[in-house]
Amino acid sequence: MKRAAMRLWTLNKGLLTHGRGLAYGSENKICKPLHIQEVRNKLREIVGVSTIWRDHVKAMEERKLLHNFLATSQKALPPRKMKDSYIEVLLPLGSDPDLRDKYLTVQNTVRFGRILEDLDSLGVLVCYMHNQNHSTKMSPLSIVTVLVDKIDMCKYSLSPEQDIKFTGHVSWVGKTSMEVKMKMFQMHSDDKFWPVLDATFVMVARDSENKGPAFVNPLVPENKEEEELITQGELNKSRRIAFSTTSLLKVAPNSEERNVIHELFLNTLDPKTISFQSRILPPKAVWMEDTKLKSLDICHPQERNIFNRIFGGFLMRKAYELAWATACSFGGSRPYVVTVDDIMFQKPVEVGSLLFLSSQVCFTQDNYIQVRVHSEVASLDSREHMTTNVFHFTFMSEKEVPLIFPKTYGESMLYLDGQRHFKSMSTPVILKKNYTVEP
Numbered sequence: 001m002k003r004a005a006m007r008l009w010t011l012n013k014g015l016l017t018h019g020r021g022l023a024y025g026s027e028n029k030i031c032k033p034l035h036i037q038e039v040r041n042k043l044r045e046i047v048g049v050s051t052i053w054r055d056h057v058k059a060m061e062e063r064k065l066l067h068n069f070l071a072t073s074q075k076a077l078p079p080r081k082m083k084d085s086y087i088e089v090l091l092p093l094g095s096d097p098d099l100r101d102k103y104l105t106v107q108n109t110v111r112f113g114r115i116l117e118d119l120d121s122l123g124v125l126v127c128y129m130h131n132q133n134h135s136t137k138m139s140p141l142s143i144v145t146v147l148v149d150k151i152d153m154c155k156y157s158l159s160p161e162q163d164i165k166f167t168g169h170v171s172w173v174g175k176t177s178m179e180v181k182m183k184m185f186q187m188h189s190d191d192k193f194w195p196v197l198d199a200t201f202v203m204v205a206r207d208s209e210n211k212g213p214a215f216v217n218p219l220v221p222e223n224k225e226e227e228e229l230i231t232q233g234e235l236n237k238s239r240r241i242a243f244s245t246t247s248l249l250k251v252a253p254n255s256e257e258r259n260v261i262h263e264l265f266l267n268t269l270d271p272k273t274i275s276f277q278s279r280i281l282p283p284k285a286v287w288m289e290d291t292k293l294k295s296l297d298i299c300h301p302q303e304r305n306i307f308n309r310i311f312g313g314f315l316m317r318k319a320y321e322l323a324w325a326t327a328c329s330f331g332g333s334r335p336y337v338v339t340v341d342d343i344m345f346q347k348p349v350e351v352g353s354l355l356f357l358s359s360q361v362c363f364t365q366d367n368y369i370q371v372r373v374h375s376e377v378a379s380l381d382s383r384e385h386m387t388t389n390v391f392h393f394t395f396m397s398e399k400e401v402p403l404i405f406p407k408t409y410g411e412s413m414l415y416l417d418g419q420r421h422f423k424s425m426s427t428p429v430i431l432k433k434n435y436t437v438e439p
């Protein structure tokens, strides 16, 4: 075993909060939270990543040596409690003006895209805490984000001048996957942290080279509340399977949905002609095809994650910002995000790829705008495009927005998919003027 691989990756426990604290009860002692910038540093330590890009091949070679530390079965790994992975992280926007610029929008609010990046890093660190192996120096696991199941926003404004706190812990485990629950709070004028958002991510453990699956430590509940979280995790898994088996890419829409599409079609027929071909737009409506916005990014090494692939948080930020611009130009006023839903990371994005994002409004209702962003990559030497992600965002506009009309069958499926995601939103949010979360 090389020396680099022997370095102790045990986290500085003094900096972390153990116990459930703000997450769901506060009888436990709160220690000093980790600074946001330390999260990525800790991740680098745990994985043993190179800070110099030209050394990345060597660093991955060293990680190969950690293969021997991987468990051959889940039973061979000691069970963990939720408090073992519990972390608190501070984003000191109030006390650190230098940090503030990175998070600032022109309207003097917080960039939500940056928050998505922080949540992604925090989720990965939480999983490393859960799987911490005191006998190895660096972790033999490569932990990647597979799914952003849900991010639900509460109703409080995000000020760029007040501290933000994140908490997170593992709430359910499968064999190689883990569900992570995270919360975000912001300091209020009463000197208390008020809730801002709830997030559920799914992370997957892979071997030290990120080439095959790896087992994660089992999770045992300590009380009824934790039992319920684990049961909820099981239900979430079944819901995800049910959602994907009824995907419109696999099966036809149900009869209610077919009626919706036919009704939309009939509403666009020109009453002056008896033809299926002449379509006209009803008043206060927009064709779906006219809502598209596209972007292209070159995936530079700066955006790499600890495994030399493109960081999931960067992809989310880029997709979110394009979705926000799409909702803004469609709705005619500054929209704010209500829910982020079902972001699946199907394929890793290699450093050096071209990233093509295509964003479109696919469903609207009252003040709500449902936006879908499709992400594809192509390598510089091949023209072949490959889908890596589909992102779903629900925005709310200050005023009522136009109806959206699909023209083609494909667009009708996008409409129904958007409607399904919209309906899965857990709680409708009531428009509040003081609630401003922007890109």
Ligand SMILES: CCCCCC(=O)SCCNC(=O)CCNC(=O)[C@H](O)C(C)(C)COP(=O)(O)OP(=O)(O)OC[C@H]1O[C@@H](n2cnc3c(N)ncnc32)[C@H](O)[C@@H]1OP(=O)(O)O
Pocket: 040, 043, 120, 121, 124, 143, 144, 145, 146, 147, 173, 174, 175, 176, 177, 178, 202, 204, 206, 213, 240, 305, 306, 309, 310, 311, 312, 313, 344, 345, 346, 347, 348, 349
């Ligand atoms: C700063 C550090 C940040 C690092 C984080 C990142 O940025 S990561 C960068 C962004 N993310 C990525 O690049 C990941 C890209 N995606 C992939 O590479 C691949 O899709 C994958 C390895 C995650 C999964 O591949 P496969 O689906 O073939 O793997 P497999 O079928 O073995 O599934 C592995 C586990 O994932 C679960 N799983 C798979 N798809 C799932 C889904 N949609 N929702 C929930 N769980 C899912 C399975 O149930 C299984 O868990 P069980 O075994 O428990 O049943």
